[in-house]
Amino acid sequence: MEVLRYLLRESKTGMAGLAIILAFISMALLANLIAPYDPMNAVLGDARQPPSPQHPLGTDELGRDLLSRIIYGARTTFLIAVSSTFTAFAVGTALGILSGYLRGAVDAAVNGGTQILLSLPGIVIAIIFVALWGPSLVNLIIAIAIGFIPVYIKLMRAATLQVMSMEYIQAAKMLGLSNLKIMVRHVLPNVLPVGIAQLSTDVGFAILTASGLGFLGLGLDPSIPEWGAMIGSAKNYIFVAPHIIIEVGAVIALSAIGFSLLGNALRDYIDPKRR
Amino acid sequence: MQEKILEVRSLTAKYVTRKGEVPALRNIDLEIYAGERVAIVGESGSGKTTLASILTRLEPSNLVIEEGEVIFGGRNILEAVEEDLREFRKKEVSVIFQNPSESLDPLYKVGTQVIEALRAAGLNGGRKELRRVAEDLLRKVNLPNPSRIFESYPHELSGGQKQRVAIAIAIAKNPKLLVADEPTTALDVSVQTKILELLVKINEELGVTEVLITHDIGIAHDFAERIIVMYGGKVVEVGRTEEVVADPLHPYTKHLINSLPRGGDLPPGDSRVVDFRIPRDGCPFAPRCPLASEACRKVEPKLTAIDGRLVACHNLRAVKPQSFEV
Amino acid sequence: MNLKPLFFIGKRLASMALIVVGVVIILFFLLHLAPGNPAQILAGFQATPEVVHQIEVKYGLDKPLYVQLMTYLTNMIRLDLGTSIMSQRPVTDEIMARLPNSLMLATVAIVEAIAISLPLGVLAAAKAGSRFDAAVTAFTSIGVALPTFWTGLMLMLLFAVELHLLPAGGIGGPQNFILPSITMAVPISAPIIRVTRNAALEVLEKPFVKLAIAKGLSMREVLMKHVLKNALIPAVTLIGLQFGVLIRSAVITETVFAWPGIGKLLVDSIFARDYPLVQGTVFVIAIIYVAINLALDVAYVVIDPRLRSGVSTEWRF
Numbered sequence: 001m002e003v004l005r006y007l008l009r010e011s012k013t014g015m016a017g018l019a020i021i022l023a024f025i026s027m028a029l030l031a032n033l034i035a036p037y038d039p040m041n042a043v044l045g046d047a048r049q050p051p052s053p054q055h056p057l058g059t060d061e062l063g064r065d066l067l068s069r070i071i072y073g074a075r076t077t078f079l080i081a082v083s084s085t086f087t088a089f090a091v092g093t094a095l096g097i098l099s100g101y102l103r104g105a106v107d108a109a110v111n112g113g114t115q116i117l118l119s120l121p122g123i124v125i126a127i128i129f130v131a132l133w134g135p136s137l138v139n140l141i142i143a144i145a146i147g148f149i150p151v152y153i154k155l156m157r158a159a160t161l162q163v164m165s166m167e168y169i170q171a172a173k174m175l176g177l178s179n180l181k182i183m184v185r186h187v188l189p190n191v192l193p194v195g196i197a198q199l200s201t202d203v204g205f206a207i208l209t210a211s212g213l214g215f216l217g218l219g220l221d222p223s224i225p226e227w228g229a230m231i232g233s234a235k236n237y238i239f240v241a242p243h244i245i246i247e248v249g250a251v252i253a254l255s256a257i258g259f260s261l262l263g264n265a266l267r268d269y270i271d272p273k274r275r
Numbered sequence: 276m277q278e279k280i281l282e283v284r285s286l287t288a289k290y291v292t293r294k295g296e297v298p299a300l301r302n303i304d305l306e307i308y309a310g311e312r313v314a315i316v317g318e319s320g321s322g323k324t325t326l327a328s329i330l331t332r333l334e335p336s337n338l339v340i341e342e343g344e345v346i347f348g349g350r351n352i353l354e355a356v357e358e359d360l361r362e363f364r365k366k367e368v369s370v371i372f373q374n375p376s377e378s379l380d381p382l383y384k385v386g387t388q389v390i391e392a393l394r395a396a397g398l399n400g401g402r403k404e405l406r407r408v409a410e411d412l413l414r415k416v417n418l419p420n421p422s423r424i425f426e427s428y429p430h431e432l433s434g435g436q437k438q439r440v441a442i443a444i445a446i447a448k449n450p451k452l453l454v455a456d457e458p459t460t461a462l463d464v465s466v467q468t469k470i471l472e473l474l475v476k477i478n479e480e481l482g483v484t485e486v487l488i489t490h491d492i493g494i495a496h497d498f499a500e501r502i503i504v505m506y507g508g509k510v511v512e513v514g515r516t517e518e519v520v521a522d523p524l525h526p527y528t529k530h531l532i533n534s535l536p537r538g539g540d541l542p543p544g545d546s547r548v549v550d551f552r553i554p555r556d557g558c559p560f561a562p563r564c565p566l567a568s569e570a571c572r573k574v575e576p577k578l579t580a581i582d583g584r585l586v587a588c589h590n591l592r593a594v595k596p597q598s599f600e601v
Numbered sequence: 602m603n604l605k606p607l608f609f610i611g612k613r614l615a616s617m618a619l620i621v622v623g624v625v626i627i628l629f630f631l632l633h634l635a636p637g638n639p640a641q642i643l644a645g646f647q648a649t650p651e652v653v654h655q656i657e658v659k660y661g662l663d664k665p666l667y668v669q670l671m672t673y674l675t676n677m678i679r680l681d682l683g684t685s686i687m688s689q690r691p692v693t694d695e696i697m698a699r700l701p702n703s704l705m706l707a708t709v710a711i712v713e714a715i716a717i718s719l720p721l722g723v724l725a726a727a728k729a730g731s732r733f734d735a736a737v738t739a740f741t742s743i744g745v746a747l748p749t750f751w752t753g754l755m756l757m758l759l760f761a762v763e764l765h766l767l768p769a770g771g772i773g774g775p776q777n778f779i780l781p782s783i784t785m786a787v788p789i790s791a792p793i794i795r796v797t798r799n800a801a802l803e804v805l806e807k808p809f810v811k812l813a814i815a816k817g818l819s820m821r822e823v824l825m826k827h828v829l830k831n832a833l834i835p836a837v838t839l840i841g842l843q844f845g846v847l848i849r850s851a852v853i854t855e856t857v858f859a860w861p862g863i864g865k866l867l868v869d870s871i872f873a874r875d876y877p878l879v880q881g882t883v884f885v886i887a888i889i890y891v892a893i894n895l896a897l898d899v900a901y902v903v904i905d906p907r908l909r910s911g912v913s914t915e916w917r918f
């Protein structure tokens with residue numbers, strides 16, 4: 001709540017980001033109520049129509065209403081983006097706290113793994129993984145998640161190291177609390193805010209990665225309304241029907257901008273220097 | 276008296292922060308005379324740094340000057356445009372800060388930074404010539420082995436050495452006025468005295484007018500010919516050093532002198548009291564003043580001449596019955 | 602003789618070699634544990650078991666995994682990355698034919714990003730709170746969020762298809778660099794601006810900046826000589842952390858603009874199941890990562906004299 005008050009008072013851009021995100025989420029949730037057409041309904045005679053009164057955003061390569069597909073697409077795309085970032089967040093946070101708390105060999109191993117993952121860019125892992133394992137929903141989520149893990153490990157490890165120097169951790173140790181209890185009860189709540197700011201930014205990045213994969217032809221089955229997959233099939237018609245890729249790309253950009261604005265505002269909020 | 280080099284008239288300023296406004300200076304009136312050494316004394320938070328930053332026009336961006344004038348060289352420098360300010364900074368006024376470790380750019384050699392000051396002051400010439408001038412300056416501030424210092428990076432020098440470099444940079448332009456804000460506070464006690472001696476020497480040999488800002492009335496006593504005491508953003512007492520120290524008139528000045536460890540037979544002041552909220556109306560010192568009355572809380576005392584001194588206190592008659600107001 | 606620096610450099614090189622080996626191993630398993638028999642895929646689904654077996658033998662796929670891995674690693678040390686299945690040419694040749702194109706494009710993009718971001722970040726900080734600052738700050742949030750394929754296609758549609766001002770793709774003269782390099786520079790520059798601005802805001806509060814102003818330097822001199830240089834280290838650090846973004850935009854930009862670089866090579870080789878080529882390309886990408894980080898280590902020391910004598914600074918993280 002304090003965060004909300006901060007955003008309202010101090011950060012117009014953060015509020016704008018939040019508003020964009022909320023708009024997209026409501027759009028996804030209410031898709032069956034607000035979408036003018038069935039997103040799967042192909043009318044081949046109407047293929048690749050530019051925007052018109054019947055189809056405000058035009059139709060896609062199979063004559064399906066683009067607006068409806070974009071609205072429904074938000075569901076799948078957000079599902080992929082949110083699941084992959086939360087997976088990365090959970091794994092990265094666990095590893096980051098463990099390595100910052102335990103130090104020693106665990107730390108060295110985690111550090112080595114992080115370095116390796118950093119030098120093996122997320123997009124490369126994702127391309128290889130999806131290309132070889134097949135573009136299923138789960139595979140997409142895992143593929144995108146892997147690329148985000150090192151960021152969280154680094155962030156959380158640094159935050160943990162900072163928390164470790166606090167007196168209450170020493171006090172908890174003196175009380176004889178188990179390491180696990182200390183990590184969960186005392187370290188985790190203190191490092192979480194850092195991760196959450198990153199989380200917002202990364203949901204946006206995940207949307208970008210998914211659409212990038214779609215562009216490379218590694219999206220979901222093109223019949224499913226998903227923004228990345230839509231990009232993948234639309235790119236073949238870029239010169240014939242540029243409106244498809246322009247519009248879908250703009251929607252992807254807008255949603256990613258929302259997460260990026262909010263993420264940056266949150267980062268300012270938790271940065272003690274900016275307060 | 277001598278010629279005035281600087282004159283401040285009813286200067287009032289506040290900081291604007293996210294949490295609200297912080298009044299910093301209230302109706303400051305003061306004069307600085309050509310060639311003198313004057314100290315501005317007051318405890319932390321009394322507005323000394325704010326005042327110094329205005330005198331050198333280096334105030335933080337969140338400071339709002341609400342009222343007043345600062346006259347230097349016949350002009351109100353608060354109204355000066357950027358170009359005039361640059362002339363003023365190139366030729367007339369220099370500044371020295373509290374923390375010598377932060378006063379020098381860590382990424383450039385000392386020599387480069389001294390030469391930069393010489394160039395800005397209008398000295399032309401090749402690097403070789405300027406280097407000779409720079410090393411002379413370093414010698415003048417008593418730095419041993421100037422050519423080695425010239426080639427050093429700031430982190431390779433001690434705090435005292437860095438402060439000497441800062442002084443060398445300050446006198447590179449042959450300034451009329453030098454404002455030093457707590458120049459010795461961050462240094463070891465043994466070094467403090469040497470830096471003060473250096474500042475006195477510069478005043479005496481080069482005739483630079485010097486304003487020293489300090490929270491330590493002992494340092495003010497050792498350095499200055501005249502003392503200006505500030506409290507709560509106000510000037511509360513002004514006078515010749517010997518007189519102010521021997522016979523403080525304002526209750527706050529008395530408190531400062533009583534707090535001195537070497538305060539002789541005076542009882543030590545109550546140094547436990549640190550954080551008093553300063554009222555916006557009436558006398559800022561009222562919450563701590565043993566003589567405070569109802570009038571003190573309501574009416575702001577004006578600086579008043581008394582025995583060749585200026586004091587802002589309602590109860591002067593109690594201390595000095597023969598005083599009169601002007 | 603002081604052996605410390607040598608020791609330090611040795612340690613650094615060893616850890617970097619370990620990283621590269623780690624990348625190769627992970628990639629190896631990623632490729633070889635994938636569902637489906639690569640030999641079968643290469644031979645085509647109608648191929649007889651004999652043909653498939655021949656292919657397995659040819660590429661050593663019939664040996665146990667660990668033997669294959671050891672063979673690959675030992676060959677790698679001799680810089681023998683195998684033969685491309687698609688072209689039947691050595692992988693090193695294939696890569697060397699493409700690598701310069703990628704390096705040139707990426708270099709141009711990074712130089713553009715830095716040349717724009719550093720001054721913008723510093724200026725925004727100097728004018729903190731102004732409209733200019735607000736616009737720059739908004740751009741930092743928007744720039745990272747634009748899908749690279751979209752920026753690229755929009756630029757292409759506008760400048761190549763509509764206005765016929767610039768080529769739509771391929772390599773050739775300097776004009777071929779303009780659109781792809783801008784496309785790549787956008788996502789890299791946004792975070793650099795942000796970090797530079799925040800660092801500059803802090804530097805602007807430092808007494809040495811006030812002292813520089815007090816010397817009578819012009820605002821431009823103060824910003825360029827003192828603020829920018831001191832804000833450089835966080836910006837340089839960020840460039841290292843942006844490697845993933847750099848590769849992502851390279852892969853997509855090269856695909857959009859049909860730029861014959863290793864990003865495009867990687868995508869093509871994956872689709873063709875050309876495992877040796879995939880492995881070789883990723884190996885080279887890991888080497889580039891290592892090289893960039895070594896270069897940054899040197900950059901720190903060049904920028905900050907305190908690092909030369911081993912005094913740590915608050916900036917480094």
Ligand SMILES: Nc1ncnc2c1ncn2[C@@H]1O[C@H](COP(=O)(O)OP(=O)(O)O)[C@@H](O)[C@H]1O
Nearest residue numbers: 290292297299318319320321322323324325335
């Ligand atoms: N940049 C700033 N922003 C907000 N308030 C400030 C700032 N600098 C100083 N202040 C406040 O202004 C008052 C005077 O401070 P200062 O001039 O630094 O006093 P001194 O130098 O005598 O210690 C204090 O209450 C201080 O908290």
Ligand code: SF4
Nearest residue numbers: 558561564571588589
């Ligand atoms: S005016 Fe009143 S409160 Fe203020 S110093 Fe004098 S006696 Fe004390």
Ligand SMILES: [Mg+2]
Nearest residue numbers: 323324325457
């Ligand atoms: Mg001060």
